[in-house]
Amino acid sequence: MRSAPLSSRNWFPKASAGLVLGLTLALSCVGILGLLCHTNGDPRSPASQYLMWLVAPMWTAVLGSCFMFRTGWRAWGILGGINVLLWALYIGVRSIMS
Amino acid sequence: MKIRADIVRMYREIHSWVGIVCGLFLFVAFYAGAITMFERPLQDWASPPVSLPPPVSLERFPELLEKTFAEHPEARNAYTVVLHPTPSQPASLVWGMPQRMHGPAAASYSALAEDGSLVTRRQPPSEAAHFINMLHQQVGLWMPHEVGRFFMGVVALLYSVALISGTLVVLPGLVKNLFAIRLGQNAKRMWLDLHSMLGLFSLPFHIIMALTSVVFAFHDEIYVAEHALLGGKAVHQVQGHPHADRASGLHQQQVPAGEFRAPLEPAQIVATITKQAPGFMPETLVYDNSHGGHLALRVTGHDPRYGARGAGGGFAGVDPYSGKLLSTDYLPGHQTLPMAVLTSFFVLHFGSFGGEGVRWGYAVLGLAGAFMFYAGNQLWIVSRRRRERGSGCVEDTRSTRLLCSLTVGCSLGCVAGVSTVLAAAPLLPAGGEMSHVQIIYFAVFLSCVAVCFCLKERQAIRTLLFVSAILTFLMPISASVATPLSQVTASSLIVDCTAILYGALLLLWAIRPQAGQPLFRKEQPSGLSKV
Numbered sequence: 001m002r003s004a005p006l007s008s009r010n011w012f013p014k015a016s017a018g019l020v021l022g023l024t025l026a027l028s029c030v031g032i033l034g035l036l037c038h039t040n041g042d043p044r045s046p047a048s049q050y051l052m053w054l055v056a057p058m059w060t061a062v063l064g065s066c067f068m069f070r071t072g073w074r075a076w077g078i079l080g081g082i083n084v085l086l087w088a089l090y091i092g093v094r095s096i097m098s
Numbered sequence: 099m100k101i102r103a104d105i106v107r108m109y110r111e112i113h114s115w116v117g118i119v120c121g122l123f124l125f126v127a128f129y130a131g132a133i134t135m136f137e138r139p140l141q142d143w144a145s146p147p148v149s150l151p152p153p154v155s156l157e158r159f160p161e162l163l164e165k166t167f168a169e170h171p172e173a174r175n176a177y178t179v180v181l182h183p184t185p186s187q188p189a190s191l192v193w194g195m196p197q198r199m200h201g202p203a204a205a206s207y208s209a210l211a212e213d214g215s216l217v218t219r220r221q222p223p224s225e226a227a228h229f230i231n232m233l234h235q236q237v238g239l240w241m242p243h244e245v246g247r248f249f250m251g252v253v254a255l256l257y258s259v260a261l262i263s264g265t266l267v268v269l270p271g272l273v274k275n276l277f278a279i280r281l282g283q284n285a286k287r288m289w290l291d292l293h294s295m296l297g298l299f300s301l302p303f304h305i306i307m308a309l310t311s312v313v314f315a316f317h318d319e320i321y322v323a324e325h326a327l328l329g330g331k332a333v334h335q336v337q338g339h340p341h342a343d344r345a346s347g348l349h350q351q352q353v354p355a356g357e358f359r360a361p362l363e364p365a366q367i368v369a370t371i372t373k374q375a376p377g378f379m380p381e382t383l384v385y386d387n388s389h390g391g392h393l394a395l396r397v398t399g400h401d402p403r404y405g406a407r408g409a410g411g412g413f414a415g416v417d418p419y420s421g422k423l424l425s426t427d428y429l430p431g432h433q434t435l436p437m438a439v440l441t442s443f444f445v446l447h448f449g450s451f452g453g454e455g456v457r458w459g460y461a462v463l464g465l466a467g468a469f470m471f472y473a474g475n476q477l478w479i480v481s482r483r484r485r486e487r488g489s490g491c492v493e494d495t496r497s498t499r500l501l502c503s504l505t506v507g508c509s510l511g512c513v514a515g516v517s518t519v520l521a522a523a524p525l526l527p528a529g530g531e532m533s534h535v536q537i538i539y540f541a542v543f544l545s546c547v548a549v550c551f552c553l554k555e556r557q558a559i560r561t562l563l564f565v566s567a568i569l570t571f572l573m574p575i576s577a578s579v580a581t582p583l584s585q586v587t588a589s590s591l592i593v594d595c596t597a598i599l600y601g602a603l604l605l606l607w608a609i610r611p612q613a614g615q616p617l618f619r620k621e622q623p624s625g626l627s628k629v
Contacts (some may be wrong), residue, residue, distance in 0.1 A: 053443060060259070
């Protein structure tokens, strides 16, 4: 499966990828789901409160698992790629719905 | 359960470094949080008695209101009718609070004397219990609230990483080590077993706390982002707190200009509320006239059958003229399903469900959590020390010594500081102003840390535990000095008894021959734990 064993030595590039890209990844999901269920982001509505609560588990899950990437570059690359896909999806959904 | 060895090793290293960075902050957060479970009883306990006539009966409220408004017209702007006065809200009518309140605030209290004349006292609140809550929210640091919230968020993120990595480390040996607490073998094994057992058995509690703390820290920013992503045409300004003070402005009664309608009497309001929401026990009626001159009413209270969104209870927006429920979004038992589920997230953090039993359970879980962080730090120290001994060092290296002093100093400093604040609060003017209480706490905290740098570990633990025990024993004494015995309430007596029991526990721990070790160990392994 993988050749080199994982180590905690290159933690900084991996953790920073998890911190930054994990947050943007969670926010992109908030955007997509929010568009699909027609909420306007008003913190009084239950839908946007649920979306707000969605961020914490997604963010922490990415932050906790980003150490499984073999290198920092891979972490930034793969998480960045997922981000690009999701944000493109968000823009797509937004342009369809408006 | 099999996990590849390199993964386990990597996560173990991550776990110990993350733990060492945030462990002491989390200790303070958990210890202060456990005490905050009793914020209300402690505030009642610390509030000095006010010389006021006894609270009026429900039927005489109109008279009290009328006389107060005649003498103090400004009271009309915002006033609160307290149905069951307590030492921290000692009168039936409270008014003159500042507009936006964070925690307790100075207020005027009105009551009727026997001859029917109005008696009004203005008094600042006791802020000792609120200070401990702030300590909990800001992980034990003294900084502006916004910065503290952000810092707490960072600690909460680290905490969640520590939880994930810690769980992964424990999983492979789960079945073998589950109930094993090897006290006799050596110090490292003992701390490791205690740390992982506490962590594993309270894992759900810790997951809840980690996720809710991340939310509490960053909700404003997330809402701003959400609004930017979804809002498009800005409908509403994103407001401060999502879970407080929101519904207040929404439910004003539209009264045609020029027509004056008298609001219902408090007794009628209570009667209509109990008819519409049976089981809900109203506690205060909060009137607010400041939103465009329309009177808005919010009824706070609790329902023993349901959890409440806030730590103190739920509330309903009520029409002050007819007593009709206008908003039940935060009324326990009358929420829509989505709102009730959202409420459950808050409830799980605050432990505001299931009554006193759950409250005590949460306090125990919080203390156990704090002890888990202490055990984690001790484990780090002990294994470091062992490695250093293995490589031939006789004395601790400077970094081991630094961490050892910080661990004992910060954790026992927090214990001693909280006890001092509570012991001093009844004697301070107004039951403890925020600035006084802050100075006292941090002076004690820092001197405890200093003591740990001067004394040897075992000696420092013994001294600090002894001092904390004495300070805790002082709580009932200072309370009895401030409040005459005739005015003591049942809840204050419970606080006094708990303080005595807790002080005795600390004392017991201090005078044991193995001071600082959580449990008795029969054999002393060769030189490792002698410091």
